[in-house]
Amino acid sequence: xxxxxxxxxxxxxxxxxxxxxxxxxxxxxxxxxxxxxxxxxxxxxxxxxxxxxxxxxxxxxxxxxxxxxxxxxxxxxxxxxxxxxxxxxxxxxxxxxxxxxxxxxxxxxxxxxxxxxxxxxxxxxxxxxxxxxxxxxxxxxxxxxxxxxxxxxxxxxxxxxxxxxxxxxxxxxxxxxxxxxxxxxxxxxxxxxxxxxxxxxxxxxxxxxxxxxxxxxxxxxxxxxxxxxxxxxxxxxxxxxxxxxxxxxxxxxxxxxxxxxxxxxxxxxxxxxxxxxxxxxxxxxxxxxxxxxxxxxxxxxxxxxxxxxxxxxxxxxxxxxxxxxxxxxxxxxxxxxxxxxxxxxxxxxxxxxxxxxxxxxxxxxxxxxxxxxxxxxxxxxxxxxxxxxxxxxxxxxxxxxxxxxxxxxxxxxxxxxxxxxxxxxxxxxxxxxxxxxxxxxxxxxxxxxxxxxxxxxxxxxxxxxxxxxxxxxxxxxxxxxxxxxxxxxxxxxxxxxxxxxxxxxxxxxxxxxxxxxxxxxxxxxxxxxxxxxxxxxx
Numbered sequence: 001x002x003x004x005x006x007x008x009x010x011x012x013x014x015x016x017x018x019x020x021x022x023x024x025x026x027x028x029x030x031x032x033x034x035x036x037x038x039x040x041x042x043x044x045x046x047x048x049x050x051x052x053x054x055x056x057x058x059x060x061x062x063x064x065x066x067x068x069x070x071x072x073x074x075x076x077x078x079x080x081x082x083x084x085x086x087x088x089x090x091x092x093x094x095x096x097x098x099x100x101x102x103x104x105x106x107x108x109x110x111x112x113x114x115x116x117x118x119x120x121x122x123x124x125x126x127x128x129x130x131x132x133x134x135x136x137x138x139x140x141x142x143x144x145x146x147x148x149x150x151x152x153x154x155x156x157x158x159x160x161x162x163x164x165x166x167x168x169x170x171x172x173x174x175x176x177x178x179x180x181x182x183x184x185x186x187x188x189x190x191x192x193x194x195x196x197x198x199x200x201x202x203x204x205x206x207x208x209x210x211x212x213x214x215x216x217x218x219x220x221x222x223x224x225x226x227x228x229x230x231x232x233x234x235x236x237x238x239x240x241x242x243x244x245x246x247x248x249x250x251x252x253x254x255x256x257x258x259x260x261x262x263x264x265x266x267x268x269x270x271x272x273x274x275x276x277x278x279x280x281x282x283x284x285x286x287x288x289x290x291x292x293x294x295x296x297x298x299x300x301x302x303x304x305x306x307x308x309x310x311x312x313x314x315x316x317x318x319x320x321x322x323x324x325x326x327x328x329x330x331x332x333x334x335x336x337x338x339x340x341x342x343x344x345x346x347x348x349x350x351x352x353x354x355x356x357x358x359x360x361x362x363x364x365x366x367x368x369x370x371x372x373x374x375x376x377x378x379x380x381x382x383x384x385x386x387x388x389x390x391x392x393x394x395x396x397x398x399x400x401x402x403x404x405x406x407x408x409x410x411x412x413x414x415x416x417x418x419x420x421x422x423x424x425x426x427x428x429x430x431x432x433x434x435x436x437x438x439x440x441x442x443x444x445x446x447x448x449x450x451x452x453x454x455x456x457x458x459x460x461x462x463x464x465x466x467x468x469x470x471x472x473x474x475x476x477x478x479x480x481x482x483x484x485x486x487x488x489x490x491x492x493x494x495x496x497x498x499x500x501x502x503x504x505x506x507x508x509x510x511x512x513x514x515x516x517x518x519x520x521x522x523x524x525x526x527x528x529x530x531x532x533x534x535x536x537x538x
Contacts, residue, residue, distance in 0.1 A: 023169075027208050030158060030170050031288035032184040033273040034266025037204040040146055041127050042080055042249030044134045046228040047149050053137045056080065056231065056248075063133050068108055074116045076133070079126035080248040081237040085112035086125040088421040091197040093268060096188035098195030100132045113413065120237040120246060121413050124201035127249075131200020141192050142200055154217035156210040161185060161193040161203065171205075172290040174270035181270045202266060211286040215277060233262055240410045257309055265297070269425065272297045276305065283308055296497035314502060317493040319485045327351060327486075330507055334519050334530035336360050342519065342530050347483065351492055353505065354481040363521045363528060364482045364503055365438050375444050380434040383446040383461040386468075387432060390415050401468035418473070427453025436477045443469070447477045490516075 048054050054062075056077045061067045071084075078084040090106055091098055107129060113121055131142045138145045143161050151159050158164050166185065174181040184203050189195065194203050217223050224232060235245030235252045244253045253261040259281060265274040273288040274297045285308075287300040306313040327346045334342040340357015355364045386397035395412040402411070423429055435449040435458070444463045449456055458477065462470040482503045484492035494503040507516035508529075521528045 028170060029172050030166055030205050030207055031172050031273060032203055032205050032271040034202045034268055036264050036266040036273055036275055037202050038127050039249035039264055040150060040204060041130050041200045042232060043150055043224060044145055045076060045130055046224055046232055048137055050225055050228055063136055070112055078116050079130050081246050082120050082122050082126060083117050083237050084126050085114045085116055086123040087113060088122060088417050089124050089424050093198040094187040095195045095197055096190060098197045100196055103196035119413055120239055121417055127201035128196050128199060143193050150223055153222050155213045159206040159210045174290045176270055208286055215284045240414055241406050274301045276301050299497045316495040317487050319487055322486045329515050333533045335533060336530045350483055350485045352481060353484055362438060373439055376437040376439055379444045379463045380437045380446050383448055384434045387448055391429060403467045422457055426455040426457055
Protein backbone atom coordinates (compact mmCIF):
# COMPACT_ATOMS: atom_id res chain seq x y z
CA UNK A 1 0.00 0.00 0.00
CA UNK A 2 1.31 3.47 -0.73
CA UNK A 3 0.36 7.10 -0.79
CA UNK A 4 0.24 8.24 -4.39
CA UNK A 5 0.89 11.85 -3.51
CA UNK A 6 -0.59 14.39 -1.18
CA UNK A 7 -3.10 17.09 -1.94
CA UNK A 8 -5.04 18.33 1.06
CA UNK A 9 -8.41 19.91 1.67
CA UNK A 10 -8.95 22.37 3.19
CA UNK A 11 -6.21 25.00 3.21
CA UNK A 12 -5.09 28.25 1.74
CA UNK A 13 -1.63 27.07 0.75
CA UNK A 14 -1.08 23.47 1.80
CA UNK A 15 -2.69 21.95 -1.32
CA UNK A 16 -1.11 24.30 -3.85
CA UNK A 17 2.20 23.84 -5.60
CA UNK A 18 2.01 27.51 -6.62
CA UNK A 19 -0.08 29.86 -4.54
CA UNK A 20 0.05 32.76 -7.00
CA UNK A 21 -1.62 30.77 -9.79
CA UNK A 22 -3.63 28.45 -7.54
CA UNK A 23 -2.01 25.39 -9.15
CA UNK A 24 -2.97 22.29 -7.19
CA UNK A 25 -0.60 19.59 -6.06
CA UNK A 26 -0.90 16.37 -8.09
CA UNK A 27 0.92 13.06 -8.12
CA UNK A 28 3.12 14.60 -10.83
CA UNK A 29 4.20 17.64 -8.82
CA UNK A 30 7.97 17.65 -8.32
CA UNK A 31 9.22 18.21 -4.76
CA UNK A 32 12.70 18.48 -3.29
CA UNK A 33 13.13 15.64 -0.79
CA UNK A 34 16.07 16.90 1.29
CA UNK A 35 17.96 14.19 3.13
CA UNK A 36 15.95 11.36 1.61
CA UNK A 37 18.76 11.76 -0.93
CA UNK A 38 21.03 9.91 1.49
CA UNK A 39 19.35 6.57 0.79
CA UNK A 40 20.25 6.94 -2.88
CA UNK A 41 23.87 7.69 -2.01
CA UNK A 42 23.94 4.68 0.30
CA UNK A 43 22.51 2.48 -2.46
CA UNK A 44 25.10 3.83 -4.94
CA UNK A 45 27.97 2.87 -2.63
CA UNK A 46 26.53 -0.64 -2.16
CA UNK A 47 26.00 -0.96 -5.92
CA UNK A 48 29.67 -0.17 -6.49
CA UNK A 49 30.58 -2.74 -3.84
CA UNK A 50 28.46 -5.31 -5.68
CA UNK A 51 30.38 -4.40 -8.85
CA UNK A 52 33.68 -5.07 -7.05
CA UNK A 53 34.79 -1.45 -7.33
CA UNK A 54 35.06 -0.68 -3.61
CA UNK A 55 34.31 -1.93 -0.11
CA UNK A 56 32.42 -0.17 2.67
CA UNK A 57 35.42 -1.02 4.86
CA UNK A 58 37.79 1.00 2.66
CA UNK A 59 39.48 3.97 4.36
CA UNK A 60 39.18 7.50 2.97
CA UNK A 61 42.88 7.38 2.17
CA UNK A 62 42.12 5.00 -0.71
CA UNK A 63 40.32 7.81 -2.51
CA UNK A 64 41.92 11.08 -1.39
CA UNK A 65 45.49 12.29 -1.14
CA UNK A 66 46.96 14.18 1.81
CA UNK A 67 44.37 13.06 4.34
CA UNK A 68 45.32 14.48 7.78
CA UNK A 69 46.27 12.00 10.49
CA UNK A 70 43.05 12.49 12.48
CA UNK A 71 40.97 11.42 9.45
CA UNK A 72 43.05 8.54 8.13
CA UNK A 73 41.03 6.01 10.11
CA UNK A 74 37.71 7.08 8.59
CA UNK A 75 36.09 4.36 6.49
CA UNK A 76 33.17 4.46 4.07
CA UNK A 77 31.15 2.67 6.74
CA UNK A 78 31.81 5.56 9.15
CA UNK A 79 30.64 8.05 6.51
CA UNK A 80 27.50 6.02 5.76
CA UNK A 81 26.52 5.78 9.43
CA UNK A 82 27.35 9.34 10.60
CA UNK A 83 30.12 8.02 12.85
CA UNK A 84 33.10 9.63 11.08
CA UNK A 85 33.13 12.64 13.43
CA UNK A 86 32.44 15.33 10.82
CA UNK A 87 30.08 18.24 11.72
CA UNK A 88 26.58 18.55 10.32
CA UNK A 89 27.56 21.06 7.63
CA UNK A 90 30.48 23.29 6.65
CA UNK A 91 28.93 25.61 4.07
CA UNK A 92 25.84 26.94 2.32
CA UNK A 93 23.70 24.60 0.21
CA UNK A 94 23.67 27.05 -2.68
CA UNK A 95 27.34 27.96 -2.80
CA UNK A 96 27.89 27.56 -6.54
CA UNK A 97 31.64 27.73 -5.99
CA UNK A 98 31.65 24.52 -3.96
CA UNK A 99 33.36 22.26 -6.47
CA UNK A 100 34.45 18.79 -5.37
CA UNK A 101 38.07 19.91 -4.95
CA UNK A 102 37.14 23.01 -2.95
CA UNK A 103 34.70 21.04 -0.81
CA UNK A 104 37.32 18.38 0.00
CA UNK A 105 39.88 21.05 0.84
CA UNK A 106 37.46 22.51 3.38
CA UNK A 107 36.46 19.09 4.67
CA UNK A 108 39.96 17.77 5.23
CA UNK A 109 40.80 20.96 7.13
CA UNK A 110 37.73 20.68 9.38
CA UNK A 111 38.24 19.59 12.98
CA UNK A 112 36.45 16.37 13.89
CA UNK A 113 33.97 16.42 16.75
CA UNK A 114 35.02 12.93 17.80
CA UNK A 115 37.39 10.19 16.70
CA UNK A 116 36.12 7.96 13.86
CA UNK A 117 33.70 5.28 15.03
CA UNK A 118 33.28 6.69 18.54
CA UNK A 119 29.79 8.18 18.34
CA UNK A 120 26.87 9.02 16.05
CA UNK A 121 26.71 12.63 14.86
CA UNK A 122 24.42 13.35 11.91
CA UNK A 123 26.53 14.81 9.11
CA UNK A 124 25.67 16.05 5.64
CA UNK A 125 29.40 16.39 5.07
CA UNK A 126 30.00 12.65 5.21
CA UNK A 127 27.43 11.89 2.51
CA UNK A 128 28.83 14.53 0.18
CA UNK A 129 32.23 12.85 0.53
CA UNK A 130 30.55 9.57 -0.43
CA UNK A 131 29.09 11.26 -3.52
CA UNK A 132 32.56 12.37 -4.60
CA UNK A 133 33.79 8.80 -4.11
CA UNK A 134 30.94 7.56 -6.34
CA UNK A 135 32.19 9.88 -9.08
CA UNK A 136 35.85 8.95 -8.70
CA UNK A 137 35.26 5.20 -8.64
CA UNK A 138 32.64 5.06 -11.40
CA UNK A 139 34.11 7.67 -13.72
CA UNK A 140 30.58 9.11 -14.03
CA UNK A 141 28.86 12.13 -12.57
CA UNK A 142 27.00 11.45 -9.32
CA UNK A 143 23.57 12.02 -10.84
CA UNK A 144 24.51 10.08 -13.98
CA UNK A 145 25.46 7.05 -11.89
CA UNK A 146 22.22 7.21 -9.91
CA UNK A 147 20.20 7.52 -13.08
CA UNK A 148 21.84 4.57 -14.88
CA UNK A 149 22.18 2.15 -11.97
CA UNK A 150 19.29 3.07 -9.64
CA UNK A 151 16.60 5.23 -11.17
CA UNK A 152 16.22 3.76 -14.69
CA UNK A 153 16.16 0.12 -13.47
CA UNK A 154 13.46 1.15 -10.98
CA UNK A 155 11.43 2.98 -13.65
CA UNK A 156 12.00 6.37 -11.96
CA UNK A 157 11.95 8.91 -14.79
CA UNK A 158 11.18 12.05 -12.76
CA UNK A 159 13.85 11.78 -10.04
CA UNK A 160 17.16 13.65 -9.96
CA UNK A 161 18.71 17.09 -9.97
CA UNK A 162 19.01 18.30 -13.57
CA UNK A 163 18.86 15.23 -15.83
CA UNK A 164 15.02 14.92 -15.76
CA UNK A 165 14.98 18.39 -17.37
CA UNK A 166 12.14 19.67 -15.23
CA UNK A 167 10.04 22.56 -16.50
CA UNK A 168 8.76 25.24 -14.15
CA UNK A 169 5.16 24.12 -14.55
CA UNK A 170 5.81 20.82 -12.74
CA UNK A 171 7.99 22.19 -9.93
CA UNK A 172 6.46 22.97 -6.55
CA UNK A 173 7.37 26.47 -5.37
CA UNK A 174 8.58 26.75 -1.78
CA UNK A 175 7.15 29.26 0.69
CA UNK A 176 8.77 30.54 3.87
CA UNK A 177 6.36 32.01 6.41
CA UNK A 178 3.92 32.76 3.60
CA UNK A 179 6.48 34.42 1.32
CA UNK A 180 7.61 32.90 -1.99
CA UNK A 181 11.06 31.27 -1.68
CA UNK A 182 11.25 29.46 -5.02
CA UNK A 183 12.64 26.14 -6.19
CA UNK A 184 15.86 24.41 -5.13
CA UNK A 185 17.02 23.73 -8.67
CA UNK A 186 16.50 27.34 -9.65
CA UNK A 187 19.03 28.39 -7.02
CA UNK A 188 22.73 28.87 -7.93
CA UNK A 189 24.32 25.60 -9.10
CA UNK A 190 27.32 24.13 -10.85
CA UNK A 191 26.85 23.08 -14.46
CA UNK A 192 26.05 19.46 -13.54
CA UNK A 193 24.07 19.97 -10.34
CA UNK A 194 24.20 21.49 -6.87
CA UNK A 195 27.44 22.51 -5.22
CA UNK A 196 28.97 19.85 -3.00
CA UNK A 197 27.61 21.31 0.23
CA UNK A 198 24.27 19.89 -0.96
CA UNK A 199 25.04 17.25 -3.57
CA UNK A 200 24.67 13.62 -2.47
CA UNK A 201 23.39 14.55 1.00
CA UNK A 202 20.20 16.40 0.00
CA UNK A 203 18.15 18.14 -2.64
CA UNK A 204 17.16 15.24 -4.93
CA UNK A 205 13.81 15.97 -6.59
CA UNK A 206 11.09 13.42 -7.20
CA UNK A 207 7.38 12.73 -7.57
CA UNK A 208 5.22 10.47 -5.42
CA UNK A 209 4.93 7.80 -8.10
CA UNK A 210 8.70 7.48 -8.40
CA UNK A 211 9.07 6.96 -4.66
CA UNK A 212 6.56 4.13 -4.91
CA UNK A 213 8.60 2.64 -7.77
CA UNK A 214 11.72 2.91 -5.62
CA UNK A 215 9.96 1.09 -2.78
CA UNK A 216 8.87 -1.67 -5.18
CA UNK A 217 12.36 -1.98 -6.67
CA UNK A 218 13.84 -2.54 -3.22
CA UNK A 219 11.58 -5.56 -2.77
CA UNK A 220 13.55 -7.44 -5.42
CA UNK A 221 17.23 -7.80 -6.24
CA UNK A 222 17.56 -5.99 -9.57
CA UNK A 223 19.16 -2.96 -7.90
CA UNK A 224 20.61 -4.37 -4.67
CA UNK A 225 21.31 -7.98 -3.78
CA UNK A 226 19.98 -9.59 -0.62
CA UNK A 227 23.42 -9.26 0.99
CA UNK A 228 23.65 -5.58 0.02
CA UNK A 229 20.18 -4.87 1.41
CA UNK A 230 21.09 -6.55 4.66
CA UNK A 231 23.87 -3.97 5.07
CA UNK A 232 21.63 -1.20 3.73
CA UNK A 233 18.94 -1.52 6.39
CA UNK A 234 21.02 -2.90 9.26
CA UNK A 235 20.83 -0.97 12.58
CA UNK A 236 24.48 0.08 12.50
CA UNK A 237 24.52 3.20 14.72
CA UNK A 238 22.35 4.07 17.72
CA UNK A 239 20.91 7.55 17.14
CA UNK A 240 20.56 8.00 20.90
CA UNK A 241 18.38 6.35 23.51
CA UNK A 242 18.32 2.89 21.95
CA UNK A 243 15.07 3.50 20.05
CA UNK A 244 16.24 4.22 16.49
CA UNK A 245 19.31 3.17 14.55
CA UNK A 246 21.00 4.50 11.42
CA UNK A 247 21.75 2.18 8.52
CA UNK A 248 23.22 3.32 5.20
CA UNK A 249 20.90 6.27 4.50
CA UNK A 250 17.91 4.87 6.42
CA UNK A 251 16.71 4.90 10.01
CA UNK A 252 15.38 1.67 11.49
CA UNK A 253 12.98 1.78 14.44
CA UNK A 254 12.54 -1.77 15.77
CA UNK A 255 9.30 -1.06 17.61
CA UNK A 256 7.03 1.72 16.35
CA UNK A 257 3.41 1.14 17.33
CA UNK A 258 4.39 -2.52 17.71
CA UNK A 259 5.86 -2.68 14.20
CA UNK A 260 9.24 -2.43 12.52
CA UNK A 261 9.69 0.87 10.69
CA UNK A 262 12.32 1.84 8.10
CA UNK A 263 12.22 5.56 7.48
CA UNK A 264 13.95 8.82 6.63
CA UNK A 265 12.75 12.40 6.33
CA UNK A 266 14.35 15.43 4.80
CA UNK A 267 14.05 19.17 4.49
CA UNK A 268 15.88 22.42 4.01
CA UNK A 269 13.64 24.64 6.13
CA UNK A 270 11.37 25.18 3.10
CA UNK A 271 10.70 21.84 1.40
CA UNK A 272 10.09 18.80 3.56
CA UNK A 273 9.43 15.12 2.85
CA UNK A 274 8.93 11.94 4.82
CA UNK A 275 9.24 8.30 3.73
CA UNK A 276 7.90 5.55 6.00
CA UNK A 277 8.12 1.85 5.21
CA UNK A 278 6.68 -0.92 7.34
CA UNK A 279 8.37 -3.98 5.78
CA UNK A 280 6.49 -6.60 7.77
CA UNK A 281 3.14 -5.10 6.75
CA UNK A 282 3.98 -4.25 3.11
CA UNK A 283 3.05 -0.63 3.72
CA UNK A 284 4.86 2.50 2.56
CA UNK A 285 3.88 6.14 2.98
CA UNK A 286 5.43 9.15 1.26
CA UNK A 287 4.46 12.78 1.79
CA UNK A 288 6.05 16.04 0.71
CA UNK A 289 5.42 19.72 1.42
CA UNK A 290 6.52 23.09 0.08
CA UNK A 291 5.85 25.01 3.32
CA UNK A 292 8.52 26.17 5.77
CA UNK A 293 7.74 23.63 8.47
CA UNK A 294 8.06 19.91 9.06
CA UNK A 295 4.68 19.78 10.76
CA UNK A 296 2.38 19.15 7.75
CA UNK A 297 4.50 16.26 6.51
CA UNK A 298 5.04 14.82 9.98
CA UNK A 299 1.33 15.01 10.77
CA UNK A 300 0.30 13.50 7.42
CA UNK A 301 2.54 10.46 7.78
CA UNK A 302 1.70 10.11 11.47
CA UNK A 303 -2.04 10.23 10.87
CA UNK A 304 -1.90 7.93 7.85
CA UNK A 305 0.07 5.45 9.94
CA UNK A 306 -2.54 5.57 12.66
CA UNK A 307 -5.39 5.16 10.18
CA UNK A 308 -3.73 2.21 8.48
CA UNK A 309 -3.16 0.38 11.74
CA UNK A 310 -6.45 1.19 13.42
CA UNK A 311 -5.35 3.82 15.95
CA UNK A 312 -7.45 6.93 16.74
CA UNK A 313 -6.75 10.03 14.70
CA UNK A 314 -8.20 13.54 14.42
CA UNK A 315 -10.07 13.84 11.12
CA UNK A 316 -11.33 16.95 9.30
CA UNK A 317 -14.81 18.10 10.37
CA UNK A 318 -17.86 17.59 8.17
CA UNK A 319 -18.56 21.02 6.73
CA UNK A 320 -21.30 22.89 4.92
CA UNK A 321 -20.96 25.54 2.22
CA UNK A 322 -21.68 29.20 2.93
CA UNK A 323 -21.55 31.82 0.20
CA UNK A 324 -19.52 35.02 0.47
CA UNK A 325 -22.46 37.00 1.84
CA UNK A 326 -23.12 34.33 4.45
CA UNK A 327 -19.50 34.42 5.60
CA UNK A 328 -19.08 38.19 5.48
CA UNK A 329 -21.52 38.80 8.30
CA UNK A 330 -19.13 37.11 10.75
CA UNK A 331 -16.18 39.34 9.86
CA UNK A 332 -15.06 42.00 12.28
CA UNK A 333 -13.10 42.50 15.49
CA UNK A 334 -14.12 40.97 18.81
CA UNK A 335 -12.80 41.94 22.24
CA UNK A 336 -11.65 39.21 24.64
CA UNK A 337 -12.15 39.37 28.45
CA UNK A 338 -8.43 40.22 28.89
CA UNK A 339 -8.79 43.11 26.36
CA UNK A 340 -7.02 41.06 23.66
CA UNK A 341 -8.62 41.03 20.22
CA UNK A 342 -9.87 38.43 17.76
CA UNK A 343 -10.04 39.54 14.13
CA UNK A 344 -12.25 37.55 11.77
CA UNK A 345 -12.06 37.89 7.99
CA UNK A 346 -13.32 35.87 5.06
CA UNK A 347 -10.76 33.81 3.12
CA UNK A 348 -12.39 32.01 0.20
CA UNK A 349 -14.97 29.59 1.53
CA UNK A 350 -13.92 29.80 5.16
CA UNK A 351 -12.95 32.25 7.91
CA UNK A 352 -9.47 33.30 8.92
CA UNK A 353 -9.27 34.11 12.62
CA UNK A 354 -6.32 36.01 14.09
CA UNK A 355 -5.69 36.62 17.76
CA UNK A 356 -3.72 39.11 19.80
CA UNK A 357 -3.25 38.94 23.52
CA UNK A 358 -2.42 35.93 25.68
CA UNK A 359 -5.96 34.60 26.03
CA UNK A 360 -6.78 34.66 22.30
CA UNK A 361 -3.45 33.10 21.40
CA UNK A 362 -3.94 30.41 24.02
CA UNK A 363 -7.39 29.52 22.71
CA UNK A 364 -6.34 29.52 19.06
CA UNK A 365 -3.48 27.19 19.99
CA UNK A 366 -5.92 24.75 21.60
CA UNK A 367 -5.59 25.77 25.23
CA UNK A 368 -8.42 26.00 27.71
CA UNK A 369 -8.15 29.74 28.21
CA UNK A 370 -7.07 29.44 31.84
CA UNK A 371 -5.60 32.39 33.65
CA UNK A 372 -2.38 32.24 35.65
CA UNK A 373 -1.01 28.71 35.81
CA UNK A 374 1.90 27.98 38.19
CA UNK A 375 2.95 24.97 36.08
CA UNK A 376 3.22 27.12 32.96
CA UNK A 377 5.32 29.68 34.78
CA UNK A 378 7.55 27.00 36.31
CA UNK A 379 8.15 25.10 33.06
CA UNK A 380 8.68 28.30 31.08
CA UNK A 381 11.38 29.40 33.51
CA UNK A 382 12.99 25.96 33.56
CA UNK A 383 12.98 25.62 29.76
CA UNK A 384 14.71 28.94 29.38
CA UNK A 385 17.28 28.08 32.05
CA UNK A 386 18.30 24.71 30.61
CA UNK A 387 18.56 26.10 27.07
CA UNK A 388 20.73 29.01 28.20
CA UNK A 389 23.01 26.53 29.97
CA UNK A 390 23.15 24.30 26.88
CA UNK A 391 24.11 27.20 24.60
CA UNK A 392 26.90 27.98 27.07
CA UNK A 393 28.11 24.37 26.74
CA UNK A 394 26.58 22.95 29.93
CA UNK A 395 24.16 20.10 29.11
CA UNK A 396 23.62 18.83 32.64
CA UNK A 397 20.34 20.72 32.98
CA UNK A 398 18.73 19.14 29.95
CA UNK A 399 20.19 15.75 30.91
CA UNK A 400 18.54 16.00 34.32
CA UNK A 401 15.24 17.22 32.80
CA UNK A 402 15.18 14.15 30.54
CA UNK A 403 15.52 11.92 33.57
CA UNK A 404 18.93 10.70 32.46
CA UNK A 405 17.33 8.65 29.66
CA UNK A 406 20.26 9.36 27.34
CA UNK A 407 23.97 9.25 28.23
CA UNK A 408 25.24 12.77 28.86
CA UNK A 409 27.99 12.50 26.23
CA UNK A 410 25.55 11.46 23.48
CA UNK A 411 23.08 14.14 24.50
CA UNK A 412 25.76 16.82 24.46
CA UNK A 413 26.86 15.74 20.98
CA UNK A 414 23.33 15.91 19.58
CA UNK A 415 22.54 19.25 21.17
CA UNK A 416 25.85 20.76 20.05
CA UNK A 417 25.22 19.50 16.52
CA UNK A 418 21.83 21.18 16.10
CA UNK A 419 23.09 24.42 17.65
CA UNK A 420 25.96 24.54 15.16
CA UNK A 421 23.63 23.83 12.25
CA UNK A 422 21.26 26.62 13.34
CA UNK A 423 24.11 29.12 13.57
CA UNK A 424 25.37 28.10 10.13
CA UNK A 425 21.90 28.74 8.72
CA UNK A 426 20.84 31.83 10.68
CA UNK A 427 24.06 33.46 11.86
CA UNK A 428 25.53 34.10 15.29
CA UNK A 429 23.36 33.43 18.36
CA UNK A 430 22.28 36.57 20.23
CA UNK A 431 19.62 35.85 22.86
CA UNK A 432 16.58 33.76 23.76
CA UNK A 433 13.37 33.99 25.75
CA UNK A 434 10.35 31.87 26.62
CA UNK A 435 7.82 33.33 24.18
CA UNK A 436 4.69 31.24 24.69
CA UNK A 437 3.41 28.34 26.78
CA UNK A 438 0.33 26.16 26.61
CA UNK A 439 -1.24 23.54 28.85
CA UNK A 440 -3.09 20.65 27.22
CA UNK A 441 -4.31 18.29 29.91
CA UNK A 442 -1.30 17.16 31.94
CA UNK A 443 1.17 18.30 29.31
CA UNK A 444 2.75 21.77 29.21
CA UNK A 445 4.47 22.96 26.04
CA UNK A 446 6.88 25.89 26.08
CA UNK A 447 8.02 27.70 22.93
CA UNK A 448 11.44 29.39 23.13
CA UNK A 449 12.33 32.12 20.65
CA UNK A 450 16.04 32.07 19.80
CA UNK A 451 17.37 35.22 18.19
CA UNK A 452 20.16 34.77 15.65
CA UNK A 453 22.00 37.29 13.53
CA UNK A 454 19.74 36.84 10.48
CA UNK A 455 16.55 35.28 11.81
CA UNK A 456 14.66 34.15 14.90
CA UNK A 457 14.27 30.40 15.36
CA UNK A 458 11.94 28.50 17.68
CA UNK A 459 12.17 25.36 19.77
CA UNK A 460 9.39 23.65 21.72
CA UNK A 461 9.87 21.85 25.04
CA UNK A 462 7.12 19.40 26.02
CA UNK A 463 6.81 18.63 29.75
CA UNK A 464 4.77 16.01 31.58
CA UNK A 465 4.96 14.40 34.98
CA UNK A 466 7.81 16.65 36.02
CA UNK A 467 10.07 15.48 33.19
CA UNK A 468 10.96 16.77 29.76
CA UNK A 469 9.10 14.47 27.35
CA UNK A 470 10.34 15.87 24.06
CA UNK A 471 12.10 18.68 22.22
CA UNK A 472 11.26 19.83 18.70
CA UNK A 473 12.55 22.56 16.42
CA UNK A 474 9.53 24.49 15.09
CA UNK A 475 8.99 27.39 12.72
CA UNK A 476 6.97 29.63 15.00
CA UNK A 477 4.58 30.10 17.88
CA UNK A 478 1.05 28.68 17.50
CA UNK A 479 -2.08 30.64 18.05
CA UNK A 480 -1.42 33.59 15.76
CA UNK A 481 -4.20 32.51 13.44
CA UNK A 482 -6.49 29.63 12.52
CA UNK A 483 -8.59 28.72 9.51
CA UNK A 484 -12.16 27.79 10.45
CA UNK A 485 -14.71 26.03 8.28
CA UNK A 486 -18.50 26.13 8.68
CA UNK A 487 -20.04 23.04 10.26
CA UNK A 488 -23.41 24.79 10.67
CA UNK A 489 -24.87 28.24 10.01
CA UNK A 490 -23.34 29.60 13.23
CA UNK A 491 -20.54 27.21 14.20
CA UNK A 492 -17.05 26.80 12.78
CA UNK A 493 -14.17 24.39 13.39
CA UNK A 494 -10.52 24.39 12.38
CA UNK A 495 -8.40 21.69 10.84
CA UNK A 496 -4.71 22.04 10.07
CA UNK A 497 -1.97 19.64 9.08
CA UNK A 498 0.40 21.84 11.04
CA UNK A 499 -1.28 21.01 14.33
CA UNK A 500 -3.51 18.28 15.79
CA UNK A 501 -5.42 21.04 17.65
CA UNK A 502 -9.02 21.72 16.64
CA UNK A 503 -10.45 25.13 17.49
CA UNK A 504 -14.24 25.48 17.78
CA UNK A 505 -15.92 28.88 17.53
CA UNK A 506 -19.62 29.75 17.56
CA UNK A 507 -21.39 33.07 17.02
CA UNK A 508 -24.20 34.66 19.08
CA UNK A 509 -26.91 36.83 17.57
CA UNK A 510 -29.41 39.32 18.94
CA UNK A 511 -32.88 38.97 17.49
CA UNK A 512 -33.36 41.27 14.53
CA UNK A 513 -29.65 41.89 13.95
CA UNK A 514 -28.06 39.93 11.05
CA UNK A 515 -24.54 40.46 12.41
CA UNK A 516 -23.30 38.54 15.48
CA UNK A 517 -23.09 40.27 18.84
CA UNK A 518 -20.28 37.99 20.02
CA UNK A 519 -18.27 34.90 19.31
CA UNK A 520 -17.35 32.20 21.78
CA UNK A 521 -14.62 29.59 21.93
CA UNK A 522 -15.79 26.15 23.05
CA UNK A 523 -13.15 24.41 25.18
CA UNK A 524 -12.99 21.46 27.56
CA UNK A 525 -13.30 24.02 30.38
CA UNK A 526 -16.36 25.71 28.98
CA UNK A 527 -17.02 28.71 26.76
CA UNK A 528 -14.96 31.89 26.48
CA UNK A 529 -16.88 34.83 25.03
CA UNK A 530 -15.63 37.80 22.99
CA UNK A 531 -17.92 40.77 22.28
CA UNK A 532 -18.08 42.27 18.82
CA UNK A 533 -16.86 45.84 18.57
CA UNK A 534 -19.42 48.35 17.33
CA UNK A 535 -19.20 48.54 13.57
CA UNK A 536 -17.10 45.38 13.54
CA UNK A 537 -13.82 47.24 13.19
CA UNK A 538 -11.06 48.77 15.25
